[in-house]
Amino acid sequence: MIATTLTTVDASQRTLARQKTREALPGGGKERVRILSAEPLNAETPLEDLGDDLTAQSQFFVRSHFRGPNLSPRGHVLEVVGAVERALRLNPADLEAMGTRTVTMTLECAGNGRTGLTPLPSGEPWGLGAVGTARWTGVPMRALLEFVRPRPHAVEILAIGADRGRPPDTVDEIPFARSLPLAKAKDPDTLLALQMNGRPILPEHGGPVRLIVPGWYGMASVKWLERIEALAEPFRGYYQLDRYVYDHADGNPPTPVRTIRVRSVIVSPRDGDAARRGQVIVRGKAWSGEGVVVRVQIGVDGAEPSRDATLLPPISPHAWRAWEFAWDATNPGGHVLRSYATDAKGNRQTDVGRWNRYGYGNNAAQAVVVTVQ
Ligand SMILES: Nc1nc2c(c(=O)[nH]1)N[C@H]1C(S)=C(S)[C@@H](COP(=O)(O)O)O[C@H]1N2
Numbered sequence: 252m253i254a255t256t257l258t259t260v261d262a263s264q265r266t267l268a269r270q271k272t273r274e275a276l277p278g279g280g281k282e283r284v285r286i287l288s289a290e291p292l293n294a295e296t297p298l299e300d301l302g303d304d305l306t307a308q309s310q311f312f313v314r315s316h317f318r319g320p321n322l323s324p325r326g327h328v329l330e331v332v333g334a335v336e337r338a339l340r341l342n343p344a345d346l347e348a349m350g351t352r353t354v355t356m357t358l359e360c361a362g363n364g365r366t367g368l369t370p371l372p373s374g375e376p377w378g379l380g381a382v383g384t385a386r387w388t389g390v391p392m393r394a395l396l397e398f399v400r401p402r403p404h405a406v407e408i409l410a411i412g413a414d415r416g417r418p419p420d421t422v423d424e425i426p427f428a429r430s431l432p433l434a435k436a437k438d439p440d441t442l443l444a445l446q447m448n449g450r451p452i453l454p455e456h457g458g459p460v461r462l463i464v465p466g467w468y469g470m471a472s473v474k475w476l477e478r479i480e481a482l483a484e485p486f487r488g489y490y491q492l493d494r495y496v497y498d499h500a501d502g503n504p505p506t507p508v509r510t511i512r513v514r515s516v517i518v519s520p521r522d523g524d525a526a527r528r529g530q531v532i533v534r535g536k537a538w539s540g541e542g543v544v545v546r547v548q549i550g551v552d553g554a555e556p557s558r559d560a561t562l563l564p565p566i567s568p569h570a571w572r573a574w575e576f577a578w579d580a581t582n583p584g585g586h587v588l589r590s591y592a593t594d595a596k597g598n599r600q601t602d603v604g605r606w607n608r609y610g611y612g613n614n615a616a617q618a619v620v621v622t623v624q
């Protein structure tokens with residue numbers, strides 16, 4: 252969890268990490284991802300590989316706080332306990348029998364873009380590739396709750412993963428655990444997901460069963476689900492109160508990190524690319540947890556953005572939207588391209604992200620430098 256992780260992972264360790272994931276996985280493991288740390292596995296997708304609507308499991312970014320547990324795909328038991336009328340233990344097949352639904356959703360880590368903040372906060376040194384989109388198939392949490400019936404005094408639903416460890420500056424070993432307000436748990440698209448892009452969820456993405464929470468940053472989507480607990484009081488765990496909070500170090504109390512902030516990325520051309528003089532098609536993705544993206548503006552060379560990109564039709568209310576822009580690259584030399592997305596609620600990206608202690612939610616516009624020849 253330190254900014255130097257990237258430089259301490261040498262090429263052989265990287266290869267080792269790939270081999271390890273590959274050995275552990277029937278699906279073939281990670282392909283062409285940038286490994287930030289091998290254990291626990293943290294890896295991001297190169298931007299140029301985010302061009303398709305869906306991100307393959309083998310290319311999807313991985314964010315893990317602890318070493319991933321080894322769970323049995325069929326024998327795994329999920330417990331549903333706490334302030335409920337009817338506690339339950341069920342395996343993935345029992346869960347699936349409750350009826351599934353498929354939702355295409357973009358998952359983004361709250362730390363995505365952290366390295367763009369000044370001064371650099373500690374934490375995984377994510378570029379812009381801690382984001383991906385998949386078709387998630389699973390049982391709505393809502394259906395499970397209708398079955399177990401939370402008691403009237405239940406206020407939150409706690410999701411506990413099977414991974415455990417000791418976070419920095421804590422004494423005890425803890426599991427990765429996060430709660431949702433009851434209303435968010437009952438969102439029809441909050442899923443106990445069993446499949447990702449039509450296949451069982453690979454171990455590093457939280458199989459056999461993980462949570463998927465639409466519109467919220469990735470920390471809410473608890474992997475390796477082992478226990479669900481209805482709580483009569485708000486959860487006060489480490490990953491709820493000590494991390495995943497915006498702490499602006501300005502004397503105000505920290506506020507929880509929840510909804511994904513509006514953002515766009517330029518997928519092509521890549522930063523540092525050379526382009527022939529003439530028309531260059533600029534392509535990218537744009538998304539927001541606050542509703543669909545309604546506009547993407549393009550700025551060239553630091554001027555106020557004056558032209559709009561063309562938005563492709565949305566593929567899902569919870570997923571990114573592709574866009575493209577025909578750039579007249581007439582002047583040779585270096586040029587800076589930026590994209591600014593606006594969502595349905597009127598939120599728009601700015602040039603500089605707001606610094607906060609742990610480096611979350613930096614949705615500043617990305618700058619891509621292209622040399623026209
Ligand atoms: N059990 C568990 N769930 C977890 C995490 C974790 O470390 N342990 N990381 C969270 C974070 S911070 C993110 S961004 C997403 C990443 O999901 P992915 O690795 O499938 O991309 O998982 C979330 N769920």
Ligand SMILES: [Mo]
Binds near residue numbers: 314468470
């Ligand atoms: Mo995350």
